[in-house]
Amino acid sequence: MDAELFPRPRTQVAPGAVHVPDWLDPAQQRDLLAACRDWARPPAGLRTVRTPGGGTMTARQVCLGRHWYPYGYARTVVDGDGAPVKPFPAWLGELGRRAVTDALGPGAAQDAAYDIALINFYDAGARMGMHRDSDEKSDAPVVSLSLGDTCVFRFGNTGTRGRPYRDVTLRSGDLFVFGGPSRLAHHGVPRVHPGTAPPRLDLTGRLNITLRVSGFPDAGP
Template sequence: MTDLSSGTPELFELPRERAEIVPGAVHVPDWLGLEDQRELVLRCREWALGPAPMRHVVLPGGGRMSVRSTTLGRDGAPYRYLRTGEHERAPDMPPWLSALGRRAVLEAYGPGSPDARDHRPDTALVNFYDAAARMGMHQDKDEASAAPIVSLSLGDACVFRFGNTQTRSAPYRDIELRSGDLFVFGGPSRYAFHGVPRILPGTGPAALGMKGGRLNLTLRMTGRAGPAR
């Protein structure tokens, strides 16, 4: 297995298997190929520069997040706390990214799932974690929709803590998410508390050219009526 302290894989690394962590929460290792990962990294760099630049967000309660974030689609709604300027406009949600989100839910749940048939993400959050960044346990409750959340990982691996729907504390599971991994949670796990207690520096593919850190894209349906604009 990979030596996470050095980021150097052993000669014969065993393939990782997909797993349903709890009902509704599915981990698919290595879902994105290297070329797709490279393309997403390039797009994230473009989004990070504007028109809604990536920044350390100050939450409504006054806390400053250690990750840097930006958003796509819906002018940032319902994530108004990500904006600092009154006239700052979030980039459009690209149709190809929405289609990727639908493919992800199909991969996780299968074509027979109603969630998979009807899934059309209209917004995305893009987070960058440096080696010291963390994400506390939280629920994704800003959306009016209870559609599944799609999470894509790029760059350094992380410890992803996936908990229960009642409390930030145990029981929870710690899962290693590596570059290219897909994690989808919906149904009975849609409002589970989750967070990132640790980044594993030096574990990202050198071919991505990221020079450290982790990018995470979460694709969501806001449940807002009408067109995105």
């Protein structure tokens, strides 16, 4: 939606978890989408993630910096084409630090060296079950950026996958940051609203870009 009768306010969803609507302007969204399309091309491109139990995730994924697979990280696409993972660009790390500062305030980024991106593509039928981002060795905040279709983002608690949780509407350009006491909160995407992406973005579906600090001893290029 290009115009709002009542602008959406930034919201603290939980301690350390903040939703900032419209953080990326239309031009920034288009630039980030163009980068995502480049990253999605093979080798080490967009893939279907298979779980240890033999199931598959409905959202497809491409990684930068480190390749995530259930439940760890590698330098190559160990559950795909075996190619080296694409590098994590410095400008994306700077974007992550700026996002944390804007959402949580000065000093919150603490010179965090963002070095991993997980980019998930949701088509109309894709979902993401409740889970925690717990495979990193760092407690730096997770940065989540949305492009394309609107979704319901369910943000829960650190103890269980069930209630209490809160449903947040994320639209194209929105920022969601969670750190501190909410860093290991369960979260997921129970629904995507097809056809709600800004027309000028030229994207069918939803892209979610999550930026993380690995905290691994050998982190770096």
